[in-house]
Amino acid sequence: MTLAVPSREMRSISESEPPDDWGFRGCNTQYGTHGIHTYVAAMIPQLARKLIESYAPPKGIVFDPFCGGGAVLVEAVYSGRLAVGRDVNELAVLISNAKTTHIDQVQANETANNIIDTLDFSHGTPILDRTLGYWFKEEHPPLLDALRRSIEKNVDCHSPLRSFFLSVFSATVRDVSLTYRNEIRLRRMTPSEIDNFKVDPIQRFQKRVRQASVVVGDLPQGIFTDIRIGDVQAISLDDDECSAIVCSPPYGDERNGVSYTQFSRNMLRWLGYSNEHIKKSKDKTLGWGKRIRTAPKSPTLERALNAISEFPNSVNEAVSFYADYQSALAEMARVTKGPIVIVIGQRVLRDTIFDNGAITTDLMENIGVPLMDVFYRKLPSKRLPKMRKFGAAINRETILVFQK
Numbered sequence: 001m002t003l004a005v006p007s008r009e010m011r012s013i014s015e016s017e018p019p020d021d022w023g024f025r026g027c028n029t030q031y032g033t034h035g036i037h038t039y040v041a042a043m044i045p046q047l048a049r050k051l052i053e054s055y056a057p058p059k060g061i062v063f064d065p066f067c068g069g070g071a072v073l074v075e076a077v078y079s080g081r082l083a084v085g086r087d088v089n090e091l092a093v094l095i096s097n098a099k100t101t102h103i104d105q106v107q108a109n110e111t112a113n114n115i116i117d118t119l120d121f122s123h124g125t126p127i128l129d130r131t132l133g134y135w136f137k138e139e140h141p142p143l144l145d146a147l148r149r150s151i152e153k154n155v156d157c158h159s160p161l162r163s164f165f166l167s168v169f170s171a172t173v174r175d176v177s178l179t180y181r182n183e184i185r186l187r188r189m190t191p192s193e194i195d196n197f198k199v200d201p202i203q204r205f206q207k208r209v210r211q212a213s214v215v216v217g218d219l220p221q222g223i224f225t226d227i228r229i230g231d232v233q234a235i236s237l238d239d240d241e242c243s244a245i246v247c248s249p250p251y252g253d254e255r256n257g258v259s260y261t262q263f264s265r266n267m268l269r270w271l272g273y274s275n276e277h278i279k280k281s282k283d284k285t286l287g288w289g290k291r292i293r294t295a296p297k298s299p300t301l302e303r304a305l306n307a308i309s310e311f312p313n314s315v316n317e318a319v320s321f322y323a324d325y326q327s328a329l330a331e332m333a334r335v336t337k338g339p340i341v342i343v344i345g346q347r348v349l350r351d352t353i354f355d356n357g358a359i360t361t362d363l364m365e366n367i368g369v370p371l372m373d374v375f376y377r378k379l380p381s382k383r384l385p386k387m388r389k390f391g392a393a394i395n396r397e398t399i400l401v402f403q404k
């Protein structure tokens with residue numbers, strides 16, 4: 001194993017242990033609207049809140065350019081700030097909107113009753129491609145298909161109820177899919193587990209509507225949010241438009257890091273997105289779908305790339321990712337007038353640790369944005385399989401605060 005040491009600049013900042021309470025062990029991460037829909041590699045809401053309260057001015061615009069499941073945006077709304085989010089993943093944008101939009105609880109439940117009352121099973125079994133069918137029990141696709149059609153029939157496509165019902169539907173799709181809930185990569189249950197897996201999609205949907213309608217009913221009304229599809233390398237915001245950025249970027253590309261596309265594919269297919277559409281979105285993710293690029297300047301990155309030089313494909317993949325990441329950081333610096341808070345973990349490629357905290361600091365230095373604070377936060381060990389091998393070197397994430 002090769003450990004790429006932090007750059008000189010990084011080491012000059014005090015490497016204090018994080019304050020004890022930043023571990024948030026045992027905290028409920030599903031409170032409020034966070035529980036409406038899960039997302040892979042989500043930020044802990046308590047951490048998002050702490051960072052927003054520490055670095056974003058009251059009533060300011062908090063921007064998350066990698067909004068994922070919306071943890072930062074929800075906490076921005078709960079803390080009285082304005083929430084602006086972008087992500088290339090349609091599921092991320094859908095659920096972030098649902099979690100930050102007030103809906104009248106009575107109206108949500110009445111609409112849910114209409115959706116259930118007008119379910120129409122006459123369409124029979126929908127034609128699924130083999131890959132989608134593989135993840136569901138044979139009897140479930142007709143029920144999911146009827147639910148989806150009934151939502152279309154009962155919810156106007158411009159209504160705020162739409163993101164609510166589609167998110168609850170998507171969470172239901174995940175509930176009934178034959179996958180393990182706590183694993184990052186999709187893996188099908190064993191035949192005996194499938195036999196014992198008893199779940200009714202319609203009942204599950206109704207239960208989720210009941211729970212979710214309470215928490216969206218409690219959201220403040222009339223709060224400004226702007227959450228859309230968008231590529232961080234070309235952000236649709238003016239210069240200096242936001243007060244602060246709080247985000248957690250991907251740690252690597254979709255092959256070598258977490259695959260957000262794989263996590264969301266089944267749900268997106270049920271929401272009506274084609275495989276081609278999903279592929280096009282994936283091509284926009286950092287480090288994907290582009291020709292090989294030049295490595296940005298970073299002593300830490302250079303050391304890590306040298307350590308894996310006998311694997312040219314891996315070098316190219318890493319270079320593509322960090323080249324995109326460099327232009328993402330430049331765009332982020334353009335659109336904010338305040339602090340940029342980045343929560344990022346280490347990445348292991350070819351048995352070499354890429355110290356993403358130190359690399360991010362080098363890349364920000366390239367664009368003239370200095371580091372103001374750095375903290376480390378221990379991660380719960382069960383989440384990352386590689387932790388067993390690399391232990392303390394990767395069982396923490398780095399919280400970097402840059403001052404534009």
Ligand SMILES: C[S@@+](CC[C@H](N)C(=O)[O-])C[C@H]1O[C@@H](n2cnc3c(N)ncnc32)[C@H](O)[C@@H]1O
Binds near residue numbers: 088089
């Ligand atoms: C670590 S996740 C963010 C998780 C989020 N903080 C949460 O709490 O759920 C990283 C996100 O970056 C998104 N992403 C990857 N490449 C992107 C790009 N070029 N532009 C915008 N978002 C991108 C992925 O789709 C993914 O949702």
